[in-house]
Amino acid sequence: MSAVRHNLQPLQPLNNGTLNARSNNVTPIKPIRRSKEHQLDELEEQQQHQQQQKAKKKKEKLSALCKTPPSIVRTRNGRDYRRGLFLGEGGFARCFQMKDSSGKIYAAKTVAKASIKNEKTKTKLLSEIKIHKSLKHSNIVNFIDCFEDDVNVYILLEICPNQSLMELLKTRKRVSEPEVRYFMVQIVGAIKYLHSRRVIHRDLKLGNIFFDPEMNLKIGDFGLASVLPSTDSRKYTICGTPNYIAPEVLGGKQTGHSFEVDIWAIGIMMYALLCGKPPFQAKDVQVIYERIKKTDYNFPIDKPISNEAKHLIKKLLTLNPLERPTINEILEFDWFKGPFPDKTNIISLTNTPENLSSISKAQSSINFNNTKINAGIYTPKIKNPVEILRSDLHSEQPKTLLPQSLSPGDTRNKYQEIDPTTMNNGKKRVNFNNKYSNLIKNLDQVCYETYHNIRRLDYSKFDRLETIELPSCENPTLISKWVDYSNKYGFLYQLNNDDIGVLFNDDNSILKLHNQDKFLELIINENEGWTCIENSISHPPSQTKRQLEIVDFFAKYMNSNLSKVSENEEKSEEIFLRRYTRTSDYIMFEMTNGNFQFNFKDHHKICISKLGLAITHISPNRLTETHPLILILKQGNFPSSEVPDCLNKISIIKDAIKRKAFPEV
Incomplete structure (x- = not known):
């Protein structure tokens, strides 16, 4: 819609308002007598x-x-x-x-x-x-x-x-592979964005994807969309358009469904555009459903498409949803290495543009990357959608349906994106259901307190030392190695206690504990806050097996190719990477225990801990020392190892934490 x-054209009145008027020159016909059996048959037909x-x-x-x-x-x-x-x-x-x-x-x-x-x-x-x-x-x-x-x-x-993809296909009958490549990148970019916010569209089809004035594709109609409370939760309502419904949706409460239904729909749309109609199309809806359950389709001989296209479609239309490529893996298929246009022209609505097949490989690669950028493929993970408040379901005036919270007057404030750990009263909530209840600290509050402590100590550096209470200082747990693979999986890291963690693109985390048969999952839930779950490595839940394989792969890679930041620490502390920020001068790690680690480009590392009261320096040769921050501010540097531009680095750290504490400033 x-x-x-x-x-x-605008709606016009039908038949001048006389649609049900009787013509004066019509003579009523006298009814014919029929047998009782015939009358019963006729009655049955009338009832039907x-x-x-x-x-x-x-x-x-x-x-x-x-x-x-x-x-x-x-x-x-x-x-x-x-x-x-x-x-x-x-x-x-x-x-x-x-x-x-x-x-x-x-x-x-x-x-x-x-x-x-x-x-x-x-x-x-x-x-x-x-x-x-x-x-x-x-x-x-x-x-x-x-x-x-x-x-x-x-x-x-x-x-x-400029109409929808459905209308384009009706006019064109079939669409060229270069054009479909371009369409698919824009669609994948939008779906990646939706899934990063845990939104499943559930009604992706050619008729719901439209061309804007510049001929860019836009996904619309969110009437069946749903937000998953967590990445491993499922929906059970049977819904969607028959030709596009994934097999697990048809299973209803027996199977449940998740993000993979949108991946299936991408495969259906790709097939339909290249072959002229959806793969399971039939006049009878039940026949469509039976074909879907068996993935009973073929590629028409009279409408040839490339083997690379067939391979991708087969993967997208895999019966087992867990075996379909992820949204991040789709664009890695060889099919996208073919001729790739730089845009969609208005002529595409009626005809195939000329010279598509002659686009060079080098130019296609440039066009492909530019289209990915424009579709937000490389955009960092953003916050989750706003929660649906109970107050939003009740209007304040008897005749109104939309509550005040949805009216234009309150839109700007009501629909700012909020952190999923925010409760209705504006306070932060962290919910852990087991012994890890103290594992994570509230990031916003930590940033705020840490910044103010650093600022206070900076003003206090000229005070007499005996008037200042010094914290106890011990070397913190640090990120020793890391690999940024967020274009596919997420951010992978190894702590100096040899625990291995992954901050996945959906903001959930896994921490595999060193020399133990267990791993921890840190799961974000929009309604419940953060939950930490302990699982066995030898008997992991089925949905985390793939994630553990990723952890193991990168553990081997990091141990083989990367050197440690510092020596092993005999610590039992279990912490996760909660958020990271990369700039041209440093990478900033924010940990769930409230520590901030800064790796500067000159290979010096500084960690702020104890809410800004303690500071740790790790030299390029891995010498580690921790002191009260006030001492370093007074002395201007660390006592055992000289840190280049030490006070300037501390100032950079303070400003970086300030930006996290006051994001609007």
């Missing part, structure tokens, strides 16, 4: 027809309930929109153009309040609004606003005037 066409009509009417009823909006729609904040062309209709909503006072045109997805008959339907609509409102990506239809009048709810979206 997000796509629109400029050439559609009535049931079919009733079912059809029920299916069409929800969108039909949507009344044509008035010519001017007035919002509660005084902003008016002028209704324009009727753009299209789906099962639950109708879409119209809306123009604001400046003349800018939007698409308004319009839902009839009469169709929202229970709390479940209401919650579903509000969930769609909240999910879509929290998204901001170059390949996702931009959410503008939401408002309501007495009869309709309006979801205002950016307008995509």
Whole structure:
């Protein structure tokens, strides 16, 4: 419903309002007598027809309930929109153009309040609004606003005037491989963004992917989207469009489904664009489902495609969801090494552009990388979506459906992205369900306290030493080796106590403990905060086997290729890397125990611990010493090993922590 066409006409009254009027020159026909048996047969046929009509009417009823909006729609904040062309209709909503006072045109997805008959339907609509409102990506239809009048709810979206991929395919019949490569990168970029926020779209199809004015693809329609509370949780509702439904969705509560359903849909769309129709298409929906369950499809001989394309499609349409490539692995397939255009032209809506196959390998590589950058493939991990508050499900006024929290007047503050450990009262929550309850400290609070302590000690460095309480100092646990592989898996590191950890791209972590048959999982849950779970290496949960393989692979790599930052520490402390920041001058590690480690480009390392009261230096030859920070500030350097620009490095550290404590400054 997000796509629109400029050439559609406004709704016109049917038959001048006389659709049900009887013509005066019609003579009634006298009924013919029929046998009782014939009458029973006819009655049965009539009943079947009535049931079919009733079912059809029920299916069409929800969108039909949507009344044509008035010519001017007035919002509660005084902003008016002028209704324009009727753009299209789906099962639950109708879409119209809306123009604001400046003349800018939007698409308004319009839902009839009469169709929202229970709390479940209401919650579903509000969930769609909240999910879509929290998204901001170059390949996702931009959410503008939401408002309501007495009869309709309006979801205002950016307008995509150049049709959808479905309409392109209907016109073109088949699409060239270079064009589909370009489409797939933009789609993968958007899906990677959604999955990084733990959003599953669940209705990815050609008809829900639209072209904006510059012919960039935009994913829309989040009516079936859902947020997973954690990466290993699952959904069980059977939903989606038949041709695109993944086999595990059809399993319902027996199997459950997760992010892999979107990977499956990417495979369906790729096949459809290259071959002209979806792989499991049939007239009977049950036949489609049976074919899906058996992955019963083939590549038509009369519509040849490359072996590399077939190989990728087969992988994407693997029956076992865990065997499908991850969203980060898709673009590594050889198929993407073929001719690759720099953009999609308007001519693609009707014809195949010329000279696509003659794009050189070097130019294709440049175009491929530029498209990945524009699609956010290399964008660092961002925060998770806003949580759906209980207050969002209750309106404050009797006639309103949308709560005040969704109205334009409160939008700016209500929908700022929030840390998933934030409770409704604004306080931070850390939830551990076992003996590791003290493992992680609140990052924001640690940054705040550490910065203020460093700042206070900097002002106190001229005070008499005996007036200052000195902390006890011991060498902290440090990151000794690391590999940044966030373009595929995440950030891998080894501590100087030989524990191996991975901070995965979804923000969850694994820590494999040295010389022990156990590992720890640090899992983020939007509703419950952080949870640490202890598991056995010899009997790991099935969903973590692949992650442990990654840990083992990089453990061998780091032990073979990288030198240690410092010697082994006999510590039983179990800590995770919570966040890292790379600049041209240093890499900053923020640990779950509140320590900050800075590896400077001159190979000197400094760690701030005890909330800024203690400082550790690790020299290039791995000499480690820890002292109260106030002593180093007074002396200007470390006593045992000279640190180049020591006070300047401490100033850089203070400013870096300040930026974390006050991100808006």
